[in-house]
Amino acid sequence: MKFPPFARWGLAVLLLSGASSEAQPTAALAPLAYYELAPGTSRPTGWLGKQLEIMRDHSTGHLDETYPKLRDRNGWLGGTGDGWEETPYWLDGAVPLAHLLQDKPLLAKVQRYIDWAIANQRPSGYFGPLTKAEQQAGHLLDIRGTQGEDWWPRMVMLKVLQQHYQATHDNRIIPFLTKYFRYQLANLQAAPLGQWSEWSTVRGGDNLLVVYWLYRQTNEPFLRELGELIYQQTTPWTTYLGNRDWVMEAAANQTSAHWMNRHGVNVAMGLKLPVVYAQAHPDQPQLPQALRTGWQDIMTLHGLPSGMFSADEDLHGNLPTQGTELCAVVEAMYSLEQAAALTGDLTYLDALERIAYNALPTQTTDDYENRQYFQVANQVQVARGVFDFSLPFEHGMNNVFGQYAGYTCCTANMHQGWTKFATHLWYATPAKGLAALEYAPNTLTTTVNGNVPVAIKEDTAYPFGEEVSFVIDLKKPTAFPLVLRVPAWCPEATVLLNGQPLRTDGGGQLISIARTWRTHDRLTLRLPMVVRTSNWARNSRALERGPLVYALKITEQWQENRHADEGPYFTIIPGSPWNYGLPHAVVEGPTRTTTVAVKPLAASANDFYWNATNAPVTITVSGRRIPAWQLDAGVAPQPVTPRDGVYKGAVEAASETLTFIPYGCTKLRVVALPVIP
Known part of the structure; x- marks a missing residue:
């Protein structure tokens, strides 16, 4: 049976909510916080x-x-x-x-x-x-x-x-x-x-x-x-995530005992189990609480600046020399997309955004032909070797870019990352409205409020720009709620309707704008992006602005090679210094010690931005080199700092201007820098 595009959302809501003219539920599942829209409802x-x-x-x-x-x-x-x-x-x-x-x-x-x-x-x-x-x-x-x-x-x-x-x-x-x-x-x-x-x-x-x-x-x-x-x-992921002993053991145990329960991709998939099962047991609050507890614990013990946890292949701590498997990235995104629909919890939406706009784009080449099995947070070279991974293949191919390097599961599985993210920019609400829960340029075509057709053009340079506009196209005035996410990183958002201020809202919440909408209405969400720093392993610091984490721009020198078993692959060596520290003054006042430059995105879709050459945003800041910070066994181990967080070793006297670009635009990078006097 075929349905016209405008009818699909209304039918989908009927089906997803469990309503049917032919059968009534014998034991209804818990209501969904949001309803998924069909693939193709939005056109990126x-x-x-x-x-x-x-x-x-x-x-x-x-x-x-x-x-x-x-x-x-x-x-x-x-x-x-x-x-x-x-x-x-x-x-x-x-x-x-x-x-x-x-x-x-x-x-x-x-x-x-x-x-x-x-x-x-x-x-x-x-x-x-x-x-x-x-x-x-x-x-x-x-x-x-x-x-x-x-x-x-x-x-x-x-x-x-x-x-x-x-x-x-x-x-x-x-x-x-x-x-x-x-x-x-x-x-x-x-x-x-x-x-x-x-x-x-x-x-x-x-x-x-x-x-x-x-x-x-x-x-x-x-x-x-x-x-x-x-x-x-x-596998009892609910118990593991909620009872906390498992995640601590995973931080300490790198043996073969119970390794499948520490395998990063398995963890990424297992995250959603408590809230999936909670649909049938809404009277058990410990189920959604298990995911909240487990996600916080995983990111505390194993979290990396990109928004992902270490998974090389096992959970492996929070040092920026650890790797993350591409399959783990896309599976964690899918679990968070499902958790958002099932619970409506903003935590998972913010986490999804951070992974999608930092961890995901860095791990594939511009032509989407080659990928890394493991990305590394502080990745100052891309080379063959075993490095500090919990799964060091004898071929030493886990860190290079190739079609088949490392396990080939990622060759096949990487394709769900961007596509499912694009299908989950929007959700439908139980009140027969719409929710824009992730932001990216697209046009949505669906129905609202009793099957009334609506098209919404989302015009934005997000995540590089701080303004998101929604232009509404309706055949007749229609009342429905439009839910927007104000990310936790945003101190205060401003909403404008047809150019006039409508409301201001603090970060870390979902806001609903319920009104009678008319064709050509333009709703604009302004999310001011200021530079801030975040603290990571061994008191290292990362620069952030909006949903993006920024990494030191390093000149990339690509070399193509071939492995007898795993085919062509690329290594990358640095063509510029990388061993810099970030002055303590930047931590104390990031907005006054940094300079942000934003290039406008082209109106056409002909430009690709996720590389060092085309990065739309740069942050410049002064820094000084740390001579003793050098490669060791192929990685750049983080310099140790005392409790006050300031590196006490020798630092070059001369300051240099450092350029930072979005993490997702890099292949070589230092994202977690020591703090220097």
């Missing part, structure tokens, strides 16, 4: 549109043509090749990208995988690539129980199918998922999540998320029973 423009177009024209749009594991005899198309996680990972980003850009070739490409999965569902409900037994038999079998294979890659494909349904309302998806979940309920006792791999056990929250999503569509009672079973078989 400006710099974000350019980012997505680059992805479409390069690896995201063509990975199935260039990556042998996806290209050759793909198991998710019925072949005998790879049938594990990487094709679903790629689709998990390629499907929303196709809808965000309404790109017909990419839509047709991803549709093949969806159609094959649906057409080849077994009578029992099992789906996915041919099992080894089926390959030997030469035809499909009615797979049951232990005849199946790993649950984990199917969990990723469930998310793909959910997004496909949200965008298209393909009437095959609900029966397909219902049949598969009946299969799970019938077989999880004989073949539990951990039957084939521990990956399924630690990542069961992704499975549970789609089970509860489907329950909101169908009200099928068996889904509640299945949800309880999946939760019982999943």
Whole structure:
């Protein structure tokens, strides 16, 4: 069944809220704080549109043509090749990208995988690539129980199918998922999540998320029973996050004992489990509290200036020499996007913004063809080596930029980062309004207040600029609430309506503007961005302005190489000094000791800004070199400072002007600097 674009949001809210003309809930799930909008409801423009177009024209749009594991005899198309996680990972980003850009070739490409999965569902409900037994038999079998294979890659494909349904309302998806979940309920006792791999056990929250999503569509009672079973078989992330012993142990233990529970990507996925499960248990406040406690503890013990935690591969403390896996970045973003919708907690929205605008862009090349397995906070070179990682591959390829360097999971999984962020700029509200909870240039087309069509053009240079304008297009005056986020970093925001001051609000809150809107109304949110500093490991300091963290600009000298097993890759060596300290005067008065220069962003979407050459904002400040701060075993260990936070070693007498650019625009950088007298 096809629905016109304007009708999609109204139907989506009906479905997500659990209302149905054919069935009434036997036990309703807790109300959602916000409702997700379908991929494609908003159309990214400006710099974000350019980012997505680059992805479409390069690896995201063509990975199935260039990556042998996806290209050759793909198991998710019925072949005998790879049938594990990487094709679903790629689709998990390629499907929303196709809808965000309404790109017909990419839509047709991803549709093949969806159609094959649906057409080849077994009578029992099992789906996915041919099992080894089926390959030997030469035809499909009615797979049951232990005849199946790993649950984990199917969990990723469930998310793909959910997004496909949200965008298209393909009437095959609900029966397909219902049949598969009946299969799970019938077989999880004989073949539990951990039957084939521990990956399924630690990542069961992704499975549970789609089970509860489907329950909101169908009200099928068996889904509640299945949800309880999946939760019982999943790693107890609620206990780990809420009881605190786990996160402290993870800071101290780097052995092989229970390493899957410290694996950064698993942690990033597991974050959402308490609030996902809380949908079925709204009378248990300890569930959402577990995530609040766990997120604070993780960022306290393992947090890095980019907004992410160390994950190289395990949680590994907060020193700026630690690394973070790209898969952990995109999975943490997805968990925070879900936590925001489920709880409405501003903490997760602020955290999502910081990761998206700092950690995410730095870890891929401008053409979106190469990526780092591990990024490092203070990354003064990009080179082969084992460094200070908890997973030092013998190849020493974890830090270089390449298509396949390190584990290739990131080659396939990186595509969901920008695409899902773009689909979660906006949410719908229970009051039949809209909520702009993350800011980037886009145009939203949806409905409000009883299915009234509305288009909102979000015109902004954010996160580089401090003004966000919303221009509203309506066929008739319509009353609805518009919710805006005032980030915690903003001391005070100003809201203007059609150029006239409307209100001022302090930071760290969501504000609702409920009124009768008319076409051409312009609502402008001004978020003053002042320079500030933040404190990190060993009393180091980072410069911040608005949602962006700034890093010392280092001249980059790229070198291309080739590894026999992992293909072409790039290393980067510094072409300028990096071992500087930040004067204590900057910590005491960052606004009066720094100079900010902002370049206007081009009106067209033809410019790419996430690199050192095109960085739209620079901060200049005086600093002095620390001669003793040198590379040691390939990294730049943080100089030790006493309690007062001021480095006591020798410092050059001459001051130099230092240039800082957004962290996300760097490949080489020092972001956490020692403080000097």
